[in-house]
Amino acid sequence: MKLVSPKTLLASLLGCTFVVMKVMTFDGLVDMFWIIFIGYLTVKAIVTAFSQEAYDEDIRQAQQGKVLYRDLFGKFAYIAADVPILLILLAGLLASVCSATTLLRATLIGLLLIAVGYAIWFSWYVSKHKRLRMKNGEWGTGILSTEDEKAWKRSNLWHGIILGITGVLFALYLIFGDLRIYFNNAKLEKTLSTLDCDSITLEKIVPFEWTTVYTFDPYTSKERIERVVGSKIPALKESVSEGMNHVVFTNRGRVVASVCTHPASTGYYLSFTGGENTYYSYSDGGYSHIEYGDEIVFEVMQDDGFVRLYARVEE
Known part of the structure; x- marks a missing residue:
């Protein structure tokens, strides 16, 4: 069998890769449409290439x-x-x-x-x-x-x-995923790690638009996190040890910042708990969330080389 068009063969290989990825991450009728459509074009390209x-x-x-x-x-x-x-x-x-x-x-x-x-x-x-x-x-x-x-x-x-x-x-x-998330993570690190005050609200210091902020307990599964925030993106991760800083900001349902690392890496630790927005209704962890406008006051402390922000939300 003689190869007639290398470019067409390369295009068909890219199509095969796309179809395989969609099959491995299959998620409904939209993926089925793309699998059938790109699969048809891929087969046609392979025939043309040879x-x-x-x-x-x-x-x-x-x-x-x-x-x-x-x-x-x-x-x-x-x-x-x-x-x-x-x-x-x-x-x-x-x-x-x-x-x-x-x-x-x-x-x-x-x-x-x-x-x-x-x-x-x-x-x-x-x-x-x-x-x-x-x-x-x-x-x-x-x-x-x-x-x-x-x-x-x-x-x-x-x-x-x-x-x-x-x-x-x-x-x-x-x-x-969305590269703006990583830019927002960097801006958040620069802002929170240099705080020099006794108390603050997130509405005053977070350097980007947000509507909801979540904190997740250690070992909360990524699948659970995706269901809670309503998004499936590469930036969402699950913490693998105690003491990790695990915060997700969303803006009208879109993830705009996602931090899951040790405080020593970012220079700050943000946490809050309590109130009606804290949930432990499943076995693989728990989470809390507050909304923009709640004006929750966070206590700011210097803790072993990093800034700790903590708030206890009243019932």
Whole structure:
């Protein structure tokens, strides 16, 4: 069996990796859709990579598609098919950097509806003209000029660069999660480890927006933590020994900081307990949480080289 297209084979291997990861972390119908969709494309890519006939047919179809796009969209042809993806990426960017508000939800829904509507219209419009050309015998006869060929090569190059950057960012997200969490962790460490006062409230000193803060007992499982905070991200960890600082801040349901380490590493220890928001209703640990606006006063003490903040929440 002769390898015809190494690039296509590489793409199929990436697709296989994605499918395997989704199978190993399967979580509902959305994952099933991606497994079927990417799996189909992966199988098709493998066939093309090892079949000269399939590869040549793909090249011919792509060439005629470029001719059709040029005739239908002119200079806009190079990005005409990318509009839905760009809108979805914009929606994802807004969702990751903005706080969850009614306006943001309306904006995201609007962007996604526009993306879906454009994708449906684009598919119908292109398919309609493709059928007309096939009916008139024009499909397969179109030719690109030398200048058009160069323009498409430049377009493919930029698409490849953008796709590569997006792939790297996606891989970093899968491994580390939201990088803002680590920035917020650093800002929290800088602020709390240098406190020089007797008492303080978190509303006055936490250097980022938050709505709820949780503390978890040692050995609380990661699955339990994910259920409590309502999120599954790599930044959430479980403490493996006594005395670890285990704090999670969320902002309207999104994790914005997650610290699980020994106080000597961060220079501070934050804890609180008591009140109606402390729970020990399961066997693998317990947790407490307070809300922004509760104005719980924390006692601040210097304790063996680090700053200790502690509050006893009244019933």
